[in-house]
Amino acid sequence: MCQSCAASAAPAPLHADASGPFRGLSRRGLLAGAGLGALAVHLPTGSAAATEPEAAAEAEAAASARNGAWACPALGRFPAGGHYGAPRGGASHAGQDVSNSTGTAVHAAAAGTVVRRSWGGGLPGRTGNALVIAHGGGQYTYYGHLSAYRVGLNAEVGAGQRIADMGATGNVTGPHLHFETHTGRLGTTVNPVSFLAARGVDLSGGWSRIDPGASGATVVVIQHLMNRRGYGLVVDGAYGSVSADAVKRFQRSQGLTADGQVGPATWPELVYTLRQGADGSHVRALQTALNKRGAGLAVDGGFGSVTRSAVRAYQSVNRLVVDGEAGPVTWRALTG
Numbered sequence: 001m002c003q004s005c006a007a008s009a010a011p012a013p014l015h016a017d018a019s020g021p022f023r024g025l026s027r028r029g030l031l032a033g034a035g036l037g038a039l040a041v042h043l044p045t046g047s048a049a050a051t052e053p054e055a056a057a058e059a060e061a062a063a064s065a066r067n068g069a070w071a072c073p074a075l076g077r078f079p080a081g082g083h084y085g086a087p088r089g090g091a092s093h094a095g096q097d098v099s100n101s102t103g104t105a106v107h108a109a110a111a112g113t114v115v116r117r118s119w120g121g122g123l124p125g126r127t128g129n130a131l132v133i134a135h136g137g138g139q140y141t142y143y144g145h146l147s148a149y150r151v152g153l154n155a156e157v158g159a160g161q162r163i164a165d166m167g168a169t170g171n172v173t174g175p176h177l178h179f180e181t182h183t184g185r186l187g188t189t190v191n192p193v194s195f196l197a198a199r200g201v202d203l204s205g206g207w208s209r210i211d212p213g214a215s216g217a218t219v220v221v222i223q224h225l226m227n228r229r230g231y232g233l234v235v236d237g238a239y240g241s242v243s244a245d246a247v248k249r250f251q252r253s254q255g256l257t258a259d260g261q262v263g264p265a266t267w268p269e270l271v272y273t274l275r276q277g278a279d280g281s282h283v284r285a286l287q288t289a290l291n292k293r294g295a296g297l298a299v300d301g302g303f304g305s306v307t308r309s310a311v312r313a314y315q316s317v318n319r320l321v322v323d324g325e326a327g328p329v330t331w332r333a334l335t336g
């Protein structure tokens with residue numbers, strides 16, 4: 001875990017702790033006052049949007065969030081003491097640690113622009129190689145202690161794209177990803193676990209939760225899987241009423257709660273264990289999911305040697321069992 005993440009005295013608040021020194025100040029007050037520290041000179045002009053009412057901005061973010069547009073940044077486990085808010089030498093841990101071996105893939109949690117690629121991201125109290133991605137709307141994600149960068153500064157990245165390798169650079173006791181989520185502006189952290197959960201992602205590695213109204217690549221995955229089950233959906237990546245009604249019928253047929261949410265109860269019933277030689281819409285679903293993680297496959301529905309290699313590569317860099325088969329564990333990781 002991090003020994004010193006966010007441990008040093010910082011000029012700016014590292015988390016949105018209501019008991020902190022900035023309690024009661026408006027966001028505008030923060031920007032105008034103490035919040036304007038060394039970080040401010042690096043803020044893009046778009047951060048002016050942070051002065052919008054926080055509730056409205058968060059509601060807007062939430063409305064656009066459960067859309068398959070977010071992805072779990074890394075597979076691993078939550079180490080003891082690595083939780084957001086845990087004590088750190090008088091401060092509190094600004095992120096959530098996810099432990100795995102050095103070289104484990106680190107993926108962009110959402111599409112955005114790489115705005116920091118430096119030691120500690122230039123943020124106070126952080127150590128080690130780090131990336132910061134700006135997602136727009138005042139939202140940022142931070143990836144720390146990396147062993148290798150796989151994207152350049154100012155790169156545009158997609159959700160789920162591999163951006164780095166997990167490592168142990170900086171002040172740490174072992175390899176892990178230190179992952180932070182910032183809202184409003186860079187420097188204002190929130191709990192990454194709940195932040196991602198509100199966007200349908202389980203940072204601990206569980207199945208994603210895709211709700212009606214969503215859109216994006218994961219919806220394409222669902223539509224392909226549904227079509228394999230005979231529902232005849234238009235594969236447009238929009239989880240509208242027709243797709244949602246079909247999912248509800250599927251859920252009823254499986255004895256599940258017919259709420260239209262493709263989540264931990266529905267995914268396991270929806271996916272297929274696939275291996276080389278398979279052919280059809282379920283393979284298109286798999287290829288789409290692999291492409292969200294950067295595989296670059298042709299979505300042709302044929303599980304040949306190229307798709308098998310892509311499955312093996314994904315399993316390897318995410319520390320799954322490398323067998324070239326897409327079973328439930330691989331599906332859960334791919335669609336998480």
Ligand SMILES: [Zn+2]
Pocket residue numbers: 001002005082093095096097177178179
């Ligand atoms: Zn940490």
